[in-house]
Amino acid sequence: MSLKTKIAVLGSGNGSNFTSLAEACNKDSLRAKITLVISDVKEAKILNRAKELGIPNKFINPGKFRTKLDDTAEAAYIKALKDSGAQWVALAGFMRILKGDFLRAFEQKVINIHPSLLPAFPGLEAWKQAYDYGVKVTGCTVHLVDYGIDTGRILAQGVVPVLESDTSTTLYQRIQEEEQRLYPSTLARLFNNKI
Ligand code: GRF
Numbered sequence: 029m030s031l032k033t034k035i036a037v038l039g040s041g042n043g044s045n046f047t048s049l050a051e052a053c054n055k056d057s058l059r060a061k062i063t064l065v066i067s068d069v070k071e072a073k074i075l076n077r078a079k080e081l082g083i084p085n086k087f088i089n090p091g092k093f094r095t096k097l098d099d100t101a102e103a104a105y106i107k108a109l110k111d112s113g114a115q116w117v118a119l120a121g122f123m124r125i126l127k128g129d130f131l132r133a134f135e136q137k138v139i140n141i142h143p144s145l146l147p148a149f150p151g152l153e154a155w156k157q158a159y160d161y162g163v164k165v166t167g168c169t170v171h172l173v174d175y176g177i178d179t180g181r182i183l184a185q186g187v188v189p190v191l192e193s194d195t196s197t198t199l200y201q202r203i204q205e206e207e208q209r210l211y212p213s214t215l216a217r218l219f220n221n222k223i
Contacts, residue, residue, distance in 0.1 A: 033060040033219040036114035038105075038122040039067055043074030044204060045120035045141055045211050050081050052212035060219060064112035066105060068097075068124055084112065096125045106133045118215065119173065127175055138173040139218075141211050143203045145169060145185055150178035155203050159196040165189050166199070168207045170214040183223055184214040 032053075037046045046065060052058035065078040068090040078085035088105055091098030097105060106129065109117060119126075119140040131138060144154035146169040151157070158166040167187040172180035186206040190199055217223050 033115055034063045034113050035060050035116045035118050035215070036064040036066065036109050036112055037062055037074075037078075037118050037120050039065065039074040039120040040069045040072055040123040041074060041121040043072070043077040043120065045207055046074050047077055047081075048208035049118060049120070049212050049215065050078075050083060052216070058212045058216045058219070060215065063114045064108065066108060068101075068122070074120070090124060095123075096127065097130070102128075102130055106130060109134070116215075118211075120211070125177065126173060131173065131175065136172060139183070139215070140171055140173050140178070140180070141207055142169045142171065142178050143200065143207065145187070146171060146178055146182060155200040156196045159190065159194070159199050163190060166203065168203055168210055170210055183218060184210055186210040 037049065039046055049058065050062055053060050053062060062083050065074060065083055065085040067075050067087050070087045075085045075087060086108065088108060089101060091101035115137065117134050117138045119138065126138065142154060144158050145167045149157040155166065165187055167185055169182055170184045171182045174180040186209065188203050188206050
């Protein structure tokens with residue numbers, strides 16, 4: 029029997045992707061253990077969800093910047109993640125850009141899910157960018173994180189059609205449903221060396 033891969037999750041918000049990963053771990057469809065959840069937002073729902081599921085979780089102050097971690101925070105995040113034994117870091121709605129020391133500490137081991145078919149619509153509110161542009165299909169992408177914004181190597185994509193009746197809100201709901209299927213199944217394939 030193969031050992032479980034240890035992953036940590038970083039998130040700033042609701043934690044629906046985190047929950048889908050945790051459920052897949054419980055069912056063993058994803059042979060992994062979530063060692064720690066960290067948020068840069070004290071009141072983030074993702075921390076409550078982790079608490080409810082009995083998964084170690086903590087808020088770590090991100091420091092003085094709005095879009096990235098300052099040096100002290102970056103060191104604290106790396107230490108907490110390493111101490112937890114995490115081999116991989118899965119971003120799930122983490123709203124800060126990771127760079128330098130962080131990406132070197134987890135070289136090629138940081139994964140993200142983005143709510144569009146990259147390379148189209150990187151950055152914020154990607155579903156809204158796609159809706160406003162008028163595309164007929166969009167979706168979500170699981171990718172490795174590199175030094176650019178949503179530019180890392182693509183691991184998997186899920187397609188979501190845009191319906192005539194859609195608003196950007198209903199479109200995003202269906203993209204999130206697809207995310208919750210795609211993220212755990214992609215990590216399962218990745219950890220089984222199928223990607
Ligand atoms: C997801 O839509 C993900 O694609 C994006 O941030 C959102 C996080 O949602 N990166 P949740 O916190 O997992 O519910």
